[in-house]
Amino acid sequence: MAKAPTVLSGDRAIEAAALRSDRFRLEREADWLRLEAIVSRMESGRLRKIPDEDLLALPVLYRTVASSLSVARETSLDAATLAYLDALVQRAWFLVYGPRTGFAAWLRQFLGGGLSAAVRGIWFEILVALAVMVAGTLVGWLLVASEPSWYYSLVPGQFTDTRVPGASHEVLKATLFGNADQPAMSVFATYLFSNNAQVAILAFSLGFAFGIPSLLLLVQNTATLGAMMWLYRGQNLLWDFGGWISVHGTTELFAILLAGAAGLHIGRSIAFPGHRGVLQSAAAAGRRAATVMAGVVLMLVLAALLEGFARQLIDNTQGRYMVGMTMLALWCAYFFGLRRREVIGA
Amino acid sequence: MKDAKALKAGRQRGLVTPEGIALNLTVATRGARFGALALDLVIIGCLQIATTLFLVYLASGVFELDRKFVEKSAAGSALQLLAILWFAAMFLFRNAYFMFFELGPRGATWGKRAVGIRIASRDGGRLTSEMVLARNLLRDIELFLPVSIMLAASSGEMGLAGFAAACWFLVFALFPLFNRDSLRAGDLIAGTWVVEAPRQRLETVLSTTGAAHHGTSRETGAQYRFGERELAIYGEYELQTLERVLRENRHEALVAVHEAICRKIGWDPGSGDQHAFLEAYYAQLRARLEGGMRMGKRKVDKWA
Numbered sequence: 001m002a003k004a005p006t007v008l009s010g011d012r013a014i015e016a017a018a019l020r021s022d023r024f025r026l027e028r029e030a031d032w033l034r035l036e037a038i039v040s041r042m043e044s045g046r047l048r049k050i051p052d053e054d055l056l057a058l059p060v061l062y063r064t065v066a067s068s069l070s071v072a073r074e075t076s077l078d079a080a081t082l083a084y085l086d087a088l089v090q091r092a093w094f095l096v097y098g099p100r101t102g103f104a105a106w107l108r109q110f111l112g113g114g115l116s117a118a119v120r121g122i123w124f125e126i127l128v129a130l131a132v133m134v135a136g137t138l139v140g141w142l143l144v145a146s147e148p149s150w151y152y153s154l155v156p157g158q159f160t161d162t163r164v165p166g167a168s169h170e171v172l173k174a175t176l177f178g179n180a181d182q183p184a185m186s187v188f189a190t191y192l193f194s195n196n197a198q199v200a201i202l203a204f205s206l207g208f209a210f211g212i213p214s215l216l217l218l219v220q221n222t223a224t225l226g227a228m229m230w231l232y233r234g235q236n237l238l239w240d241f242g243g244w245i246s247v248h249g250t251t252e253l254f255a256i257l258l259a260g261a262a263g264l265h266i267g268r269s270i271a272f273p274g275h276r277g278v279l280q281s282a283a284a285a286g287r288r289a290a291t292v293m294a295g296v297v298l299m300l301v302l303a304a305l306l307e308g309f310a311r312q313l314i315d316n317t318q319g320r321y322m323v324g325m326t327m328l329a330l331w332c333a334y335f336f337g338l339r340r341r342e343v344i345g346a
Numbered sequence: 347m348k349d350a351k352a353l354k355a356g357r358q359r360g361l362v363t364p365e366g367i368a369l370n371l372t373v374a375t376r377g378a379r380f381g382a383l384a385l386d387l388v389i390i391g392c393l394q395i396a397t398t399l400f401l402v403y404l405a406s407g408v409f410e411l412d413r414k415f416v417e418k419s420a421a422g423s424a425l426q427l428l429a430i431l432w433f434a435a436m437f438l439f440r441n442a443y444f445m446f447f448e449l450g451p452r453g454a455t456w457g458k459r460a461v462g463i464r465i466a467s468r469d470g471g472r473l474t475s476e477m478v479l480a481r482n483l484l485r486d487i488e489l490f491l492p493v494s495i496m497l498a499a500s501s502g503e504m505g506l507a508g509f510a511a512a513c514w515f516l517v518f519a520l521f522p523l524f525n526r527d528s529l530r531a532g533d534l535i536a537g538t539w540v541v542e543a544p545r546q547r548l549e550t551v552l553s554t555t556g557a558a559h560h561g562t563s564r565e566t567g568a569q570y571r572f573g574e575r576e577l578a579i580y581g582e583y584e585l586q587t588l589e590r591v592l593r594e595n596r597h598e599a600l601v602a603v604h605e606a607i608c609r610k611i612g613w614d615p616g617s618g619d620q621h622a623f624l625e626a627y628y629a630q631l632r633a634r635l636e637g638g639m640r641m642g643k644r645k646v647d648k649w650a
Contacts, residue, residue, distance in 0.1 A: 018553040018629050021636055026551060033548065042451050066367045075639060077632050079586040080549040080593060087544030090369055094464070097363075097472045098451055106475050190430045194437040198486070201441070205487040208518070208531050266535060283468070283477075283537025290480035290536070 021076035028068050032088060035061040039091045062092040110294065118291035119335040125261035125268065129218060133257060136219035140226025154227040163228065169235040176237065176244045177315055193304035196252060200259035200296050204266075204289065211267020218260045243317035246324030247310050252303035254331055255296045262289035262296070299331075359527070359541075361470045372542040374463040376528050379540055383489075385457030390439050397435045401428050444482045449475060454543065464543040468533075477536040484532035492519040549593060553629045563622035570626035576611040577634045583647035585635060588628050592621075600624060 038054050038061070069085040076082060119126070143150045148165040155163075162171050199221070206213035225245075232241035269285035270278060306323070314320050357373045408424045447455040453473065454464040465481070467473045492515035499508035522528040527539050562569055591599050600620045607627060608615035635645060 019633055019636065021632075022551050022553045029548070036548070045451060063365060066363070066365055070367060075636060077582055077585055077635055077639070078552070079589055084546045084548045086370060087546035089367065090371070090544050093363055093369065094453060094466065094473075095451060097467075098453065190433040194433050197437065197441075201483055201486050202491070205484045205531075208484060208487065208535065209514075279468075279534065279537075282534055286480040286535030286537065287474070287476040290476045290483060293483055294479060 021072070021078060024071070024075065025078070025081055028064075031061055031064050032068065032085070035065050035092060036088055039088070039095060042095055043091070058092070059096060062089070062096050065089055065092065110291065114291055115295040116335045118288045119258065119295065121288050122261050122265045122292060125264040126257065128264060129215075129257050129261040132215050132218050132260070133222045133253070136222030137226035137229070139219065140223030141230045142226075143223070144227045144230045151227050151231065154223050156224065163231060165231060165234075167231075167235075169237070172232060172235050172237055173240070176240050190304065190308075192307055193300055196256075196304070197297050197300045200256055200300060201293070203256065203259040204263045204293050204296075207260075207263020207266040207289070208270070209267065210271050211264040214260045214263035214267065218256070221256065240317045243320035243324070244311065247314070247320045248303045248307035248324075250324045250328040251299055251306060251331065254328070255299035255303060258292055258299070259296045262292040265289050265292075302327075363470055371466065372544075373527050374461075374540045374542050376522055378461045378463055378542075379522070379528070382455070382457035382461045382463060385460055386444070386455050389456055390443055393443075394436060394439050397439070398432065401432050401435075404428055441482070444485070445478055448478045448482070452543070458540075459543075462543050462545065463540050465538050466541050468527075468537050468539050473538070477538050479536075481530075481532035481536035481538050484530075484535055487515065488518045488521070488531055491515055552589065552592060552625065553632070563619050563626075566619050566622070568619060568622070570623055570630075572611070572627060572630050576613075577631050579610055579648060580631060581645035581647040581650050582635060585628070585631055588624065588631075592624060592628060595621075 034057070038050065038058055041050050041054075042058075065085065066089050069082075069089050072078075072082055072085055140154055144154065144165075151165050163175055199217075203214050203217045206217060229238060229241065232238050266282065266285050266289050269281045273281035276284075306327070310323055311320065314323060357375070359371050359373060361369045361371050363369060405425060405428050408428070444455055447458075448465055452459060452464060453466065458464055465473065465478070467477060492512070495508070495515050496512045499512040518531050521534075522530045527533075529539055533539055588603065591603050601617075604620040604623055605615050607613075607624075638645065
């Protein structure tokens, strides 16, 4: 009958092993088990509890075990040991080549040049998206100017409270000024942010379909803007409306522009991969566009804050334009003026 | 058993690490990935509900205070803060859950961990934050949008256009079904893929026992020595099958294999000492095959 094999240890076990490949294994087993212990502890996320010497030993042990695997593949037929080594090297490889930068390091790199470099990298798509947004605004304006009933299909329900064709000068003006004492605007700001961020993410991810849906989304959103501009123009309030929207709009529209451009960038890299493979080209574009998108979400947070607070606090058109244009200038300077070397100098 | 192995072989991809070591990654099955996703969605749903309930509980506490002695405006701003927290939490659960976990050392969300899969970079290089970001930003058009469009289309309000849109978005949702590595759109954009996360214990050494070493059974004292003719029958495949049988150590399997080997090499199958016999045969067969390996001769299976 089967009996549990006697467990030997140390040198006696090595001597007792009949096979050269098993002796090879027993001589190196300690390293393997040590690596496995380190890897297990790192995987469970308790990085602080791992002693420094273990962390320093990780790359060395990884190479040792990897070379054990290479040798074992050529000399051993022990399937269990081979599978163990294969799995262990994979796990260690995931750690050694895992996402190593911590969040703080990533953020520093991202804000200090990574974001602006990515934005500069998609300059062509930004120009295209800008042209599309201007065209969308024009289309919205022209459609409503020729047939005011378009207004209701272009402008979503939340804006058609009092802001409808035929509204008087006073009613429209009241929507732009005098909300300074209105409460609950910060909730509104948060709502706006999560809503806008979801739209921006959508504009980006639609880029996967060769970028065309991204463009449609941009047109749809700016057509709303065009229609509302026409409405305020009718009561000679266009200048004030511009101020009202530019407080946060320069940041928000810029963010949506970037999201659409990032989507387009992916669509273009899939449709016209150039001399690289489609998969490679898409992956490179995706990484760049993802960086831009992280920036977009950040911009939308700022835009929501401006919309929720600054617009209520500043109740005159000049002040609003000042804030809006300053933000625009800051963004342009940050994206297009900031180069990596200057950051290190500063 | 052989079928399972062959199926797995179909999902194996070679990958060369920067050190030049070829690793065998196994692409995760679509079923496993779907299961992991379902699990994650359930977890997210539970987290969202729990957060909502907690905030509602806090809000009811604020109302209580309000009625007793606190000023109206103070209670109002407290409620405002709760509302802001709620919006922020919902947004984060929906968008940051996947990213947070996939950026960790396990490279997997709770759902993925439960089914034993993780994400990895497709080119064998480092998995970067941008990749994780990119693959999760596309979840919207793969998951949330197709579902909402399909619901809208099935209500019939949008007519034919609704059906067209539903088909169009189904392309994204079903993308993983139409390529070899079952990449979803996000994987394609990010340059990642989802592979099985290996977990394997180090098994005991088989050749240190008495029977394996000297060919002597501890039970009966019988000597097992196999000649060249008896060992030349089998190859590596049979050796590794025998290894599995020995490690699993199930009596019926041992008896069956013992009988089969005895019949093949023309010995008279006795009984009661199968384990020692098989250990001795295993060790000597392996010694012979590994000896051949060192000389560059390999015998894949008994047909080779």
